[in-house]
Amino acid sequence: MNFDWLAGEVDDIGNFFAWHVALSVIPVLVALVLAVPIGWLVKQSGFLRPALLGTVGLLYTIPSLALFVLLPLVLGTQILDPLNVVVALTVYTLALLVRTVCDGLEAVSSDVLQAANAMGYRRIARFFRVELPLAVPVIGAGLRVAVVSNVSIVSIAALIGTPQLGSLFTEGLELHFLTPIFTGIILCVALAVLLDSLVLIITRQLTGWQPRT
């Protein structure tokens, strides 16, 4: 490790880190907001459900680099626009979360739903006050996978020039210099652990009603 180089680059690295955080977190938030209604619709879709979940799952198999390059054509954005990365990662996160939300809603016991119906909950109230809170443990678990995988996928966006920790990898490669590469890896792992813990803590806060072992 060349610490003199690190000291000189600390501003740039801080900047990369901030971008990396934004590029991994914003798509998760957007995808979560979209996945809740979509997951509910898929759950309601009856015999179409396996087909819909299969299709959504397929989105995850599109290579990320291809998506980064193709999105400007679809969205009419500049090739270097960070929006491309945000949209691409939103698509991936959505692919993970729609299934998760759907599974979470299906895990709610039929006794509970029957009781809620019989008590006179209307559909929307039942969803927000009963079904969604009870799906939080499953959704939280899915979110943890999503944030961690996003942190790693974001770095690929360095290849299309979006600044973030992945830029340290391309830089190190070009300069034949290991310090930026190590720095990038360490910061990526640290960020993944940090975000994962954050989701875990929030989930725990929302599920104080669950037995803890």
Place this chain on the structure above:
Amino acid sequence: MIVFKNVTKRYDNGTIAVDDLSLEAPKGRITIFVGPSGCGKTTSLRMINRLIAPTSGSILLDGQPTEAMNLAQLRRKIGYVIQHAGLFPHLNVVQNIATTARLKGIAKKQALLIASELLERVGLDLSFGNRYPWQLSGGQQQRVGVARALASDPEFMLMDEPFSAVDPVVRHQLQEEFLRLQRDIGKTIIMVTHDIDEALKLGDQVAVLRTGGVLAQVASPKELLSNPADSFVADFVGRDRGYRYLSFVDAASSLAVMIEPVVALGTEAAAARIVAKDQWILVVNAAAQPLGWVDLDRQSGPLRESDLNLSGTLASQDHSLRQVLDAALSAPSGRGVIVDAGRVLAGSVRLSDVVAAIQSAKAAGWGGRP
């Protein structure tokens, strides 16, 4: 009052779950739907709050047809209790109970207050209020389920096998408490059960349904036992219906209660023999509550707790002949122990006297409780 008018439920595949059901569940009374599985009892219950839609016919709540009511409004008028309680796992006990009051539009603070009061009403300590459902036993969950149904103070209650998922001891306890509660609140209740004993014990009126959703008979428990409409009902109420009928005959009027000599624990066997009527002596505590019998033929030295024979049941003075007969049959001495409301000894009855009382009650056309 809940009225079924020619209600039929036919499923798309042609199966008839309920066939032209007409009956009235009187206001403030408990009506029980009982029958073998596949008799349509639960379907009938769920058609009342339209969890299931009838194919034809109509159901009236206090004269108003349910099909004309707004669905959510209809359901908020009716308390609903199911087998596994169906409590909300993410809400604590008080919050669970308060949900029905909240749905009715009662402010949060007020609703939580009502919920805490109901908690005590259904026999749970206030300290249970902030526990979550997974921290409760099945019986406790069921109590909370009943409290939740009551929190909106509904006029009607529907109960779907509410006591069948708990063990027999707890079930008995819940049934007794439920009857006591109903004496206070006087709701119009329809309950479904497959257990004829439960139906006869809890029902003011029992509707027996047969497979295919046909009403076989609707009558008071007493009428059902003494006058079953057909062989299906007779079989369903059971072979021991003669014995069961004694549940509905008061013992107090016809029974001669004798004085029973007693001793305290620690009495020497020799001293006990002096007061005893025969080889059996009844042991009581300081409050004159019976503890058990001791066989003096096998006893020497002071009477200890481990010497007690506990096989005898107790019958209260205002109990039915069934309980008095059971007390006499189960006592090793052949003398049934009679106690008052505070479990204090009132005396004993001989088996032969109980049988004589049964004979004279039968000869007099039973009498006793309606």
